[in-house]
Amino acid sequence: MPISPFVRVGILNDSAADAASATTDLTGWLRREIDSVRASGRLNAEVEIVQKYGLGLPVGKFAAVEQAFDALVADDVVLIVGPAIGDNALLATPMAERERVPMINWSGAERARGDYMFHLQVGSHEDESLLIARHLAGIGAKHAAVVYDLSPIGERHLEYLAIEGRIAGLEIVAAVGIDPLASDASDAVRQALEASPQGFVYFGLGLSAPAVAQALASSGWAGPRIMNAAGMRGHDPAFAAKIEGWIYPDLYSDHNRTLAAIREPAAPAFRSAVGHDIARLAAEGLARAPEFTREGVRLGLEQVKWLPAAEGKDGTLLGFGVYDRGALHGEYLVLRQWRQGRSLEI
Numbered sequence: 001m002p003i004s005p006f007v008r009v010g011i012l013n014d015s016a017a018d019a020a021s022a023t024t025d026l027t028g029w030l031r032r033e034i035d036s037v038r039a040s041g042r043l044n045a046e047v048e049i050v051q052k053y054g055l056g057l058p059v060g061k062f063a064a065v066e067q068a069f070d071a072l073v074a075d076d077v078v079l080i081v082g083p084a085i086g087d088n089a090l091l092a093t094p095m096a097e098r099e100r101v102p103m104i105n106w107s108g109a110e111r112a113r114g115d116y117m118f119h120l121q122v123g124s125h126e127d128e129s130l131l132i133a134r135h136l137a138g139i140g141a142k143h144a145a146v147v148y149d150l151s152p153i154g155e156r157h158l159e160y161l162a163i164e165g166r167i168a169g170l171e172i173v174a175a176v177g178i179d180p181l182a183s184d185a186s187d188a189v190r191q192a193l194e195a196s197p198q199g200f201v202y203f204g205l206g207l208s209a210p211a212v213a214q215a216l217a218s219s220g221w222a223g224p225r226i227m228n229a230a231g232m233r234g235h236d237p238a239f240a241a242k243i244e245g246w247i248y249p250d251l252y253s254d255h256n257r258t259l260a261a262i263r264e265p266a267a268p269a270f271r272s273a274v275g276h277d278i279a280r281l282a283a284e285g286l287a288r289a290p291e292f293t294r295e296g297v298r299l300g301l302e303q304v305k306w307l308p309a310a311e312g313k314d315g316t317l318l319g320f321g322v323y324d325r326g327a328l329h330g331e332y333l334v335l336r337q338w339r340q341g342r343s344l345e346i
Contacts, residue, residue: 004044004045004046005044005045005292006045006046006048007045007046007047007048007078007286008047008048008049008075008076008078009030009034009048009049009050009077009078009079009282009286010049010050010051010052010072010075010077010079010080010081010082011025011026011049011050011052011080011081011082012054012065012068012080012081012082012083012103013025013051013052013053013054013068013082014054014055014056014064014065014068014082014083014084014088015055015056015084016053016055017053017054017060017064018053019051019053021055022053024271025051026081026275026279027051028275029276029278029279030081030279030282030283031049032279033276033279033280033282034047034049034279034282034283034286036283037283037284037286037287042287043283043286043287045286045292050072050075050077052068052069052071052072053068054066054068054069056083056085056087057085057087057091057151058085058087058149058151058180058181058205059181062087062088062091065083065088065091065092066092066095069092069095073101077101078102078286078292078294078296078297079101079102079103079285079294079297080096080101080102080103080104081103081104081106081278081282082103082104082106083105083107084105084106084107084122085107085205086107086108086112086125086152086153086205087109087151087153087205088107089105089107089109089117089119090111090112092105092112092117093111093112093113093114093117094114096114096116096117097114097115097116097117100116100294100295101294102116102117102118102285102294102297102298102301104118104119104120104278104281104327105120106119106120106274106278107119107122107123108121108123108124108125108128108153108228109125109152109153109156110125110126110127110326111156113325113326114325115298116298117325118281118320118325119326119327120274120278120281120327120328121326121327121328122229122251122274123228123232123249123251124333125153125160125228126156126160127333128157128228128229128249128333129156129157129158129159129160129161129163129164129203129228130164131333131335132228133161133164133165133167133168133170134164134168135247135335136168136170136198136201136224136226137165137168137169137170139199139224140198141170141197141198141223141224142169142170142171142198143170143171143173143195143196143198144161144165144170144171144173144197144198144199144200144201145172145173145174145175145176145192145193145195145200145201146158146161146172146174146175146176146192146201147177147188147189147192147200147202147203147212148175148176148177148178148201148202148203148204149177149179149180149203149204149205149208150177150178150179150180151204151205153180153203153204153205154177154180154203154204154205157203157228158172158203161201170199173195173196173197174191174192174193174194174195174197175192176189176191176192178204178211179208180204180205180207181207181208182208182211183208183211184211184215185211185212185214186215186218188212189212189216189219190215190219193216193219193221197223198223198224199223199224199225199226200221200223200224200225200226201225201226201227202225202227202230203227203228203230204227204228205230206227206230206231206232206233209227209230209231209233209242209243210239210243213225213242213244214242224247225245225247226246226247226248227243227246227247227248228249229248229249229250229333230248231243231246231247231250231336232250232251232270235268235270235271235343237341240338240341240342240343241341243338244338244339244340244341245337245338245339246337247335247346248335248336248337248338249333249334249335249336250270250333250335250336250343251270251273251274251311251312251332251333251334252269252270252272252273252310252334253312253313253314253334253345254345255313255314255345256273256309256310256311256312256313256316257308257314258276258308258309259272259273259310259311262276262310263310270311272310273309274310276310277309277310277318277327277328280307280318281301281304281307281318281320284300284304284307285300285301285303285304287300288301288303288304301320302320302321302322302324303320304318304319304320306318306319307319309327309330309332312328312330312331312332312333313330313331313332315330315331316328316329316330316331316332317329317330
């Protein structure tokens with residue numbers, strides 16, 4: 001009886017220092033999708049999943065992410081899933097290229113792509129800003145004030161809001177930068193409101209979002225307020241209470257039939273959507289690999305096309321291709337609003 005090939009897939013968790021402090025774990029989703037393609041007969045390899053932790057930016061240091069990456073490479077993985085935070089994904093991209101190991105990051109960093117770095121868009125610094133500009137212009141808010149994190153995330157969002165704003169007819173009348181870990185944003189919000197905006201925008205990773213939201217609420221300003229996908233943090237009820245009334249782009253629609261079929265009732269819908277999609281990409285990349293090497297898996301990922309996505313509006317598709325490293329195709333961002341602790345689709 002022939003011996004089945006054996007491969008390792010790695011998870012790089014950049015939002016926790018160890019398993020005890022981790023709030024997300026993709027292991028279950030990866031195991032589910034890998035076992036599914038194995039049961040279909042399309043994957044004959046035994047697959048071990050190994051996870052390494054490195055608390056990265058902005059709370060920790062990128063050096064921890066680098067150490068986790070090096071440990072996975074030393075474990076001879078043929079594929080790495082992660083990082084999840086845009087700043088870390090950007091810095092990890094040249095590492096993937098140097099070691100020629102395929103990675104699938106699940107962040108909002110469109111620039112975190114390369115020959116070996118694939119990208120499942122969990123938001124987008126560029127696309128979210130476009131959507132926000134069009135939404136504000138569409139509701140008649142022609143002048144916007146922005147408070148943004150002084151980070152690659154916040155600055156990229158601001159850049160693309162300005163670009164799309166010029167096309168949509170939205171003028172940025174104030175832009176005030178803050179520390180990504182700020183716990184008090186009163187001065188920044190006050191400066192932004194001095195410009196008499198018709199719409200208020202927050203851009204960043206989201207750790208400073210409660211401070212911005214609190215300061216805006218305390219000011220009594222009653223206009224439309226919108227943030228980037230940092231609003232997804234509201235799926236933590238304590239966080240949702242702090243951003244009541246804020247509009248934001250999320251990754252799931254109440255009308256996505258793929259999501260409805262796989263959703264875990266006890267988990268937030270966006271977690272099920274992301275978990276399913278990234279695991280499906282990894283499993284299909286392995287199943288389509290011409291050989292179980294890093295180069296083979298890279299080629300296998302390029303062959304993943306036109307799979308129904310759980311993220312986005314119904315009809316959004318998953319896939320890659322030659323020179324195509326962005327997985328989601330279609331309307332994968334969905335505007336929602338926090339109202340009384342619930343996320344409602346707009």
